[in-house]
Amino acid sequence: MQWLPFWPPDASNTAASIDKIFIGELSLSLVILCFVFGMMIVFGVRYRRNSAADRSNLVKKTWHWELTWTTGSLAVFLALFVWGANMYLWLYEPPRHPDLEIYVVAKQWMWKAEHPGGQREINEVHLPVDKVVRLLLTSEDVIHDFFVPAFRVKHDVLPGQYQTLWFKPTETGRFRLECAQYCGTQHAHMIGDIVVQSQADYARWLSQQGVHKSLAQQGEQLFRSFGCSGCHGANSTVHAPSLTGLYGRVVHLQDGTTTTADERYLRDCILLGASHIQVAGYPPIMPSFAGQIGEDDLMKLVAYIQSLSRQQQASP
Amino acid sequence: MTAIAADLPTSYLTEEHTIASWLLTKDHKRIALLFFASITFFFFIGGIGAMLIRLQLLSPYGLLLQPDMYNRMFTMHGIVMVWFFLIPSIPATLGNFLIPLMIGAHDLAFPRLNLGSWYVFNLSGLFLLYTLFVGGVDTGWTFYTPYSTLFANGHVIGAAVAVFVNGFSSIMTGLNFVVTIHRLRAPGMTWMRLPLFVWAIYAVSIVMLLATPVLAMTLALVALERFMGVGVFDPALGGDPLLFQHMFWFYSHPAVYIMILPAMGVASELIACYARRPVFGYRGMAYAIMGIAVISFFVWAHHMFTAGISVYAAVVFSLMTFFVAVPSAIKVFNWTATLHKGRISFDAPMIYGLGFVGLFTIGGLTGLMLATLPVDVHVHDTYFVIAHFHYIMVGGTVSAFFGGLHFWWPKITGRRYPEMWARGAAILTFLGFNLTFFPQFILGYLGMMRRYYAYPPAFQEWNVLSSAGASILAVAYALPLFYLGWSLLWGERASANPWGATGLEWSTSSPPPKENFARTPVVKAAPYQYNPEDGSFVSQDGVAHA
Numbered sequence: 001m002q003w004l005p006f007w008p009p010d011a012s013n014t015a016a017s018i019d020k021i022f023i024g025e026l027s028l029s030l031v032i033l034c035f036v037f038g039m040m041i042v043f044g045v046r047y048r049r050n051s052a053a054d055r056s057n058l059v060k061k062t063w064h065w066e067l068t069w070t071t072g073s074l075a076v077f078l079a080l081f082v083w084g085a086n087m088y089l090w091l092y093e094p095p096r097h098p099d100l101e102i103y104v105v106a107k108q109w110m111w112k113a114e115h116p117g118g119q120r121e122i123n124e125v126h127l128p129v130d131k132v133v134r135l136l137l138t139s140e141d142v143i144h145d146f147f148v149p150a151f152r153v154k155h156d157v158l159p160g161q162y163q164t165l166w167f168k169p170t171e172t173g174r175f176r177l178e179c180a181q182y183c184g185t186q187h188a189h190m191i192g193d194i195v196v197q198s199q200a201d202y203a204r205w206l207s208q209q210g211v212h213k214s215l216a217q218q219g220e221q222l223f224r225s226f227g228c229s230g231c232h233g234a235n236s237t238v239h240a241p242s243l244t245g246l247y248g249r250v251v252h253l254q255d256g257t258t259t260t261a262d263e264r265y266l267r268d269c270i271l272l273g274a275s276h277i278q279v280a281g282y283p284p285i286m287p288s289f290a291g292q293i294g295e296d297d298l299m300k301l302v303a304y305i306q307s308l309s310r311q312q313q314a315s316p
Numbered sequence: 317m318t319a320i321a322a323d324l325p326t327s328y329l330t331e332e333h334t335i336a337s338w339l340l341t342k343d344h345k346r347i348a349l350l351f352f353a354s355i356t357f358f359f360f361i362g363g364i365g366a367m368l369i370r371l372q373l374l375s376p377y378g379l380l381l382q383p384d385m386y387n388r389m390f391t392m393h394g395i396v397m398v399w400f401f402l403i404p405s406i407p408a409t410l411g412n413f414l415i416p417l418m419i420g421a422h423d424l425a426f427p428r429l430n431l432g433s434w435y436v437f438n439l440s441g442l443f444l445l446y447t448l449f450v451g452g453v454d455t456g457w458t459f460y461t462p463y464s465t466l467f468a469n470g471h472v473i474g475a476a477v478a479v480f481v482n483g484f485s486s487i488m489t490g491l492n493f494v495v496t497i498h499r500l501r502a503p504g505m506t507w508m509r510l511p512l513f514v515w516a517i518y519a520v521s522i523v524m525l526l527a528t529p530v531l532a533m534t535l536a537l538v539a540l541e542r543f544m545g546v547g548v549f550d551p552a553l554g555g556d557p558l559l560f561q562h563m564f565w566f567y568s569h570p571a572v573y574i575m576i577l578p579a580m581g582v583a584s585e586l587i588a589c590y591a592r593r594p595v596f597g598y599r600g601m602a603y604a605i606m607g608i609a610v611i612s613f614f615v616w617a618h619h620m621f622t623a624g625i626s627v628y629a630a631v632v633f634s635l636m637t638f639f640v641a642v643p644s645a646i647k648v649f650n651w652t653a654t655l656h657k658g659r660i661s662f663d664a665p666m667i668y669g670l671g672f673v674g675l676f677t678i679g680g681l682t683g684l685m686l687a688t689l690p691v692d693v694h695v696h697d698t699y700f701v702i703a704h705f706h707y708i709m710v711g712g713t714v715s716a717f718f719g720g721l722h723f724w725w726p727k728i729t730g731r732r733y734p735e736m737w738a739r740g741a742a743i744l745t746f747l748g749f750n751l752t753f754f755p756q757f758i759l760g761y762l763g764m765m766r767r768y769y770a771y772p773p774a775f776q777e778w779n780v781l782s783s784a785g786a787s788i789l790a791v792a793y794a795l796p797l798f799y800l801g802w803s804l805l806w807g808e809r810a811s812a813n814p815w816g817a818t819g820l821e822w823s824t825s826s827p828p829p830k831e832n833f834a835r836t837p838v839v840k841a842a843p844y845q846y847n848p849e850d851g852s853f854v855s856q857d858g859v860a861h862a
Contacts, residue, residue, distance in 0.1 A: 087688030149763025160551025
């Protein structure tokens, strides 16, 4: 669509798809608009007050006309709905195994991003081109919204929970990152850059950040310092669930229900403890860490627990 | 007809002259004028906010207002325009004046409640003005939590109280209309003989009654959390921020229909009268109005497609939103078909009416795009949405409001307005409106966010165009204030039925007597019995006019 004037840059797989449906609706709207305005003009001229046009045989039975445009509109609308709903389910269901996972924490009025290797940046997110990227988003205060116009995707970033968003950048360059949900005085300055680089440049950028410990390794340190390893560690005598291979697995809860151990689940377990989430077969002794662990550290812990499953997948 | 007018010496305007006779009146026509004064005041307050916003956005660097000031400005613009102008605009003025006249009643069912509604409205207006004077509020008109409950530094409670109290005025007026339309229709005024304006006000009244209490609860909970730290919406207190959005939009989406349905009613009256032809598909139009009112309660979460609700919930709400578009589409096609084989004259109200249809169509089509989930993911919270809802609420509702005001001006005041001035204002409204808001669709797709006091310099040209349009629009909206004001004193005297319209309101004198009709009219005909072949018509009281 770049040949069109006034078109935003189109730099991801998601942008191409959304542009397609938008162009489709734009064309359809133009046809309907021309029809309605055309009819109004034609009737307005032909049947102006002083014209001699024939007005006999006024349409008295209108129902078949109305039925025509009711069913017509309904059919067109349903088609648009199906097209859109299908695409949305693809757009808002992140792939299970992305090439890269970035952790993003929003706060008034800045974006903090952490790469799996432990590299941190503020108001910038470096990404490799042609890799499927999955973002894990959370906020430290009010609701923000992570929006990249060149990718045509946005998602609200809520305090107290994780949201996910994914895309695959297809062009290198700098693209605007904006906060789309009003968040206070400097909302207009809660902006940044998405820097999409070739894979070699991205690897070089990562290595130049002077970081020695990956996010998961930092999480492992926290895992010990917060005392998690005392119960969940390999040599622990306490009857607590092992976290190896937990991420992504189905968990059976005491009340008979099941849930998938995704980031939200891990986060809730850490913050709420056994008083809210009681895993079947274990005593309710997990304490609540609410108010003791900040969003940054939580993400590191989650990254560590995720890494326990990924090692396991990689080793056999 | 002239005989009836002759033996009625005084009109509702001249019956009594004391200030108390206005402030303590129970006459729906006088109360309509009181409401008219109140909402005109707020329209220009909100308009000042709009002008400051457009002035600020002339420059990408935010030179005019400081960020905090700008945030307070757009919040004030939103709150004033939504609750203090658009929602009461047509129902409380034209509705109040016309409903009893159109159904052949002597007043609304509860005249004191009607007056009370005006006092409650003004009380809420005082709360709002107080809030503005002590520094305003910066949450946006949507009061999103947890920003509004824990982080905003403005006078959130003041604004919330204003909106809370304002809601009771809505409820009182809505209740009054529902009872009036059910109980006080003149003999022969069956449901299928009601003018479409009455249908529209009836539908709106039901929406007001059912939706507004939810707004009151929501704001009460916001106050509870902000004042006393009761955790409802803030996750830090154990609350859920999305709960607020569900509750807020459960009111505020139907509220959009509170604003647009009366406009649809007005447009139907105007187009039929000036096309001298029965409304195409009257029954379908009435059902479409009721259909929109019912479905409007099941589409609220389409404001939350990117908010983090379940994807399956989003799919259901997208489907419901497409459903609500069907009756809207029916109405557009029926208005267009009403022009077929008509005898069309382009008086100012008709220009406003056709402008309404055009702008509503653009607003509706872009609404379809917003209902389409992935497109909404891109344009949500951008200027695309701003343009869309201004096309509906300003292009649509305000155009229809001005059209209706001109159309019934002779009935309300007994004077004709200057036609050429009015046509000029109507055309200027259409042009100025499009110049203001069309560029905002382009800006939105390019990624310009709403509620930004500064923006990337690449967007400046479109913003300058939009601001230029706003200055034209300001002139178009201010003009009627002058020539309508002029006509009050020097306008030509209006006859009882200057347009040759069929409604019962035209069968009484202009302006009507205090008791509306000398004797209760008997309705003998369906509405809109215009004959385009020779321009004759049969008014609803069964009298044939050449």
